[in-house]
Amino acid sequence: MRRKPIRLIAALVAVAAAVAAAFTVRTAFAEPETPKEGGAEQLGAEATVAAMQPGWNLGNSLDAVGEDETAWGNPRITAELLDNIEAQGFNSVRIPVTWSAHQEAEAPYAIDAAYLSRVQEVVDLALDEGLYVLINVHHDSWQWVNQMPTQHDAVLARYDAAWTQIAEAFVDAPPELVFENINEPQFADVSEEEGDALLDELNDSFHAIVRGSGGVNAERLLVIPTLHTSSDQARLDATAESIAALDDPMIAATVHYYGYWPFSVNVAGYTRFNEEVREDIVSTFDRVKATFIDKGVPVILGEWGLLGFDKHTGVVEQGEKLKFFEFLGHYAGEVGLTTMWWDNGQHLDRESFTWKDPELFAHVAGAWEGRSGTAYTDLVYVPAGEAPAAQTIPLHSNGLGFEGVWNGETELAEGTDYTVDETENLTLSAELLAGLAGDGGTGEQAVLEVRFSSGVPWKLHVIASAAPVAQDASGTTTELAIPVAFNGDQLATMEAVYPDGTAAGPHDWTAYKEFATAFKPDYEAGRIVIPEAFFAAMNDGSTVQLTFHFWSGTTVEYTLERSGTTVTGSAA
Template sequence: MKKIISIKALLILMLVVSGTSCSDDETNTTPTSVDFAITPEAVEFGSTGGHRMINVHINPGTEWTLTNTADWLSIEETSGAGMAHFNFIAAPNETQEERNTTVTASNGSQNINVQVKQSATATTEFVYDITPDPSNMSDMSSVAFAQAMGTGWNLGNTLEAIGGETAWGNPMASQTLINGVKAAGFNTIRIPVAWSTFSDASNYTIDATWMARVQEVVDYAISIDMYVIMNEHWDGGWMQPTYAQQDYVNDRLAKMWKQIATHFRDYDYHLIFAGTNEVMVEGDYGTPTAEYYTVQNSFNQTFVTTVRATGGRNAYRYLTVQGFNTNINHTVNFAQMPDDVTADRMLMEVHFYDPYNFSLNAESTITQWGANATDPNLTETWADESYVDAQFQSMKTNFTDNGIGVILGEYGAISRTDVPGHQAFRLDWVSYVSNSAREHGLVPVWWDNGLPYNNNSMGIFDRNTGAVTDTDIVNAIVD
């Protein structure tokens, strides 16, 4: 989540928080006013193969076919009528040559070509900075590891605050606070970090004092046997996924993660690295172009390759990548898992704040949610319980069931103490989303922006004492 430091700031900044907002192009992947379309029209696979979701958009009852001539590519459905969603599945490419094919979709009068590309197996042996070290690194599968993480909490608006740890209104993190989080039933802590505090900006050299402070906060959680997800957060928004910025971002990302990974290389499996946060083109909240998601996928690959190359325990560390803008639909449709020299150590992260008018919009008249809502005028017509289940089932089908653990890295709904009766519906939302996430194999990680006594906050702990400030919400999260 981007910065949230006041009610006004919340309204502005929540626009860049979730790839799952309630705008039409975020909640409905079906194009309107089109007779026939296929999304995406360009598909890329890594050398290890995998699956990619394909969507057929067509008028109800209209027949369509897919023609595929590649023996290394299989398609779950090659004909049908009306809308459809299914996978392209690529076998591992054991050759040292990239391979390409074209799948032709037809509705009888119109053809659409889907370009499919798969990278070659690397021709050179992977080079590590130091010898890989599997000691004290879990051998659990990615999915089993995610299940062990339990329920999580974000130390939001703190180490990612531009201008310093206390710049967005929260006190410095402490062992007392993290002890309180653990005691409340949370087993995982996500620590958003803005790493661009440089001693040498031209070489992206992270300041040693800042590196030491982040380590101190990580140690608060590690010392009490919590899992820690440590990421590169918004950080001023320098990570724009465009062709014009691709080389610059990948260079900067690699140099920063090499330093971070090397510094934390000796930590055991409890420390998880997450490469990015909510990557999107500033101001563009629509469905990403092929340029946008292709470049964003390259950021994920740069992160994984850089961390693995540092060797030691990082050769076996669990790593988290994200789908485009952490939007569930975009992740299913466009995310490509990076190539990884270590098998079964990748996690995928998405976020969830639907419906936006209920969860984040402090001026909205939408103040009720779910089956217990009593006033249709105060309730969205979408994003109810069935929608929540469908979104999380989509992640289970496309990732968990294919051996990739899923992190729900952020979710939450603001308090509306100025709206009588709102808390009951907020509790319904929090309880349902938290439990549905767990039931579908996702690790729910609550977004806490601090300032728990303020209206429109998502803070649930006193940041000075570690005391729970909203027992009902905490119970709804961890139940």
């Protein structure tokens, strides 16, 4: 179904009136109008948010900072893309929109008609697929809205003008379209409390403009973020007060969650999904539930994932990553959060419509229906060319029944190939591992599947490895490439200290450096790269001792020396 064309002239005329009227409307808000005839039935806020679960973000497209939606490397949005998203089981799509490059920076702050028409076209494509759709004001938050403390009137006028035009363009869109007033709101050089007050002012203005535009907008679901979309209790409380003051039942709150930060970026030795990382999910979601959901305000987790994915999806080891995604999806369902997975092109290939990591998506989707069993690790290292010992891996059945272990289509024999005790410890026999280890070569030799009564099977990668060997190297403070024979092993983290034991390199509060920032393994090229960011934080004329920690448990010592812009590396 198609929506009415954008009425740009009417929109521009409405800008001035709406901006002037917004402040009056805030203090004398009229009863919402009944949606226009022919529109879909409007569900309540809680039912609408529930119907949006699960959701997906169409990131780095219409929110790209530039002249075109392809500016950040993604292809033009098509009906086929949105059809595939719906077919994958998603019920909603968040379409971030950055308006800055397409809106005049001076009054009357008109939005380019062609761009507004394109946004409307994409929204229509998603609605036509039966998806709920959320649109917002996205990177404008840090491009110009953040200047509100020093340019209050100009920023507010531009913000009001933007929402006046957006509201007018979508006034007759069905209630499956949802408005989020601003993404990750932030304000320059003010306290958090002052930021809360400025955000409250934007919330009031947004609410007044949209509701005052009539039509379906009079009852459309509106989404209000916390400052920075933070889940800190003070920020939750401030937004709860702001929403309560609006006294509107068709409002939802939103926060973002990218995990416990050290784990999310792999720094400070947080290589595993441990109890501390798990508890951060629990405590965060419990706060959100107590502040909003328990009081009748539904919540959308507008973005979630791991921050390390901004570099590449291998920053966190695969099994540890999968445990994070499995548990987060499960616990979000427990507390009643609707989740909208952040994807800027890193997950779904938007040309082939295939998942770049099918195993990851399987765990994301599996959590929509229930739990999957996991284990302490997904890596089983055996010594290359040597007789392996039996290995024990603690399982986490997550309340499911254990079904067995498979090697491809072959079910392994319990009691011979493996045993499982009452505490869910899976022991793979020495005989089984010897048979899987191959002829002495290194690398992955087999992938076993631990199957449970439901959910996604847990994979165990049997890997033959020998001790990695690093070689001497020379380079500059721009980059040092250390030749490394990985011999089947994988790098977990890197430790860096000066001779007196103090931490060296970026993040001088920890000896364990950030993966893909202070060091980068390159398995195909056989090297570990120490980039400029590390040397920028290394004292000139100093010596630094590196310890490379590998997933097999092996460590390799290496020494760096810097003199001016020259760097040399020596293997132990």
